[in-house]
Amino acid sequence: MRSSALLLLCFVALGINANETDAARKRWAESPHGLLLERILPPGFEADMLPEPASRGAQLTLRYCVQCHNLANPAMHEARKWRSIVERMVLRMQGRGNMGRLMADMMAGVEAPAPEDTKLLAAYLRKHAQKALDPRRYPEVNSPAGESFRRACVQCHVLPDPRRHTAEEWPAVVARMQKNMEWMNRVVGSKPLPGEPQLRIEDINAFLIRHARR
Ligand code: HEC
Numbered sequence: 001m002r003s004s005a006l007l008l009l010c011f012v013a014l015g016i017n018a019n020e021t022d023a024a025r026k027r028w029a030e031s032p033h034g035l036l037l038e039r040i041l042p043p044g045f046e047a048d049m050l051p052e053p054a055s056r057g058a059q060l061t062l063r064y065c066v067q068c069h070n071l072a073n074p075a076m077h078e079a080r081k082w083r084s085i086v087e088r089m090v091l092r093m094q095g096r097g098n099m100g101r102l103m104a105d106m107m108a109g110v111e112a113p114a115p116e117d118t119k120l121l122a123a124y125l126r127k128h129a130q131k132a133l134d135p136r137r138y139p140e141v142n143s144p145a146g147e148s149f150r151r152a153c154v155q156c157h158v159l160p161d162p163r164r165h166t167a168e169e170w171p172a173v174v175a176r177m178q179k180n181m182e183w184m185n186r187v188v189g190s191k192p193l194p195g196e197p198q199l200r201i202e203d204i205n206a207f208l209i210r211h212a213r214r
């Protein structure tokens with residue numbers, strides 16, 4: 001192992017990653033485009049919530065995926081979406097992505113992973129990905145009883161499999177998602193706008209609890 005790689009490992013072991021995250025956060029927060037970047041992903045998903053935190057995949061996610069926005073949760077997207085998202089993000093890190101001007105301003109100090117690490121990153125995200133709801137298994141999702149859930153919970157990612165959580169767990173997840181929605185300024189039940197679907201949190205929780213993992 002090269003000594004620089006060894007040094008890096010020591011830093012990681014010493015928890016220097018947390019400082020890197022802070023430094024990255026500061027950089028994008030201070031960018032003239034900070035407001036836009038801040039809205040890309042909500043806060044609240046922190047380093048210590050990553051699955052298999054000691055794995056190389058988790059370390060790479062912490063290293064590369066906080067440079068422009070808040071940390072992404074691997075469970076946000078289903079497996080088949082991650083590869084293309086990682087590709088899109090890595091192009092940006094290399095300064096070859098869309099939003100060129102905006103990203104060029106931020107490029108000073110932004111690092112891109114080597115191809116080998118890009119593969120590991122994508123594999124890690126896929127391994128801990130969201131599982132999509134199978135409508136054949138839950139036909140109720142297409143009935144009126146599933147409407148609030150169907151409309152609210154598909155806006156940012158696939159409809160999640162209700163068996164991901166127990167009946168006890170779901171309300172807290174739904175409450176966090178409400179915060180995510182407020183954060184991203186999308187449809188929130190409390191502030192109806194003309195033409196937007198009315199979200200009924202009780203209906204969403206009821207649907208998920210009916211089909212939750214036992
Ligand atoms: C160079 C800056 C930059 C880095 C580094 C970066 N992203 Fe992004 N990311 C963006 C921008 C800009 C957007 C908003 C536009 C878009 O969605 O492509 C975004 C959006 C996202 C989204 C929300 C869009 C969606 O499809 O849900 C996710 C998830 C995401 N990034 C994950 C990641 C992951 C995982 C990494 C690390 C592999 C990463 N990002 C690294 C710039 C970056």
Ligand code: HEC
Pocket residue numbers: 041042044045072073075076130149152153154155156157160164173174176177178180181182184186204
């Ligand atoms: C505004 C965008 C947005 C909407 C709308 C949204 N989510 Fe999410 N969801 C996220 C983001 C961002 C994450 C990853 C960060 C996190 O876990 O908070 C996520 C992650 C998840 C996860 C995986 C993490 C876990 O704790 O299991 C589940 C399950 C989930 N959402 C369920 C839902 C449900 C149910 C709804 C509808 C009430 C919903 N989401 C609506 C943005 C959204």
